[in-house]
């Protein structure tokens with residue numbers, strides 16, 4: 001089923017929410033590609049888009065956390081690092097010809113929305129707002 005963005009994903013910081021919506025779009029692109037049987041073929045461009053997404057989005061979150069000196073930065077950074085490694089591993093296995101990587105990637109990304117964005121990113125955003133970060137930035 002297509003993934004629908006709802007308020008429970010919102011952090012209230014516009015630039016972060018926009019990035020997260022971009023990730024939801026990528027998840028839906030992957031899902032649609034799987035539905036029409038082109039999941040495997042489209043996986044490499046999707047991995048490349050995910051790589052770009054993680055590099056730019058994580059750098060943004062991390063610099064805000066450092067700037068505002070939010071607590072628990074290290075565990076948040078660690079989660080970002082693990083996601084980058086997980087995606088690299090999925091891509092490597094896909095390139096080697098392993099089957100069913102599309103589904104594993106889809107499941108991983110949906111879990112990420114629930115476990116990272118809904119919990120850790122939202123907690124980070126409320127810390128950033130407490131520290132006076134401009135929410136429209």
Ligand SMILES: [Fe+2]
Nearest residue numbers: 057061117121
């Ligand atoms: Fe995020």
Ligand SMILES: [Fe+2]
Nearest residue numbers: 061116120121
């Ligand atoms: Fe994050």
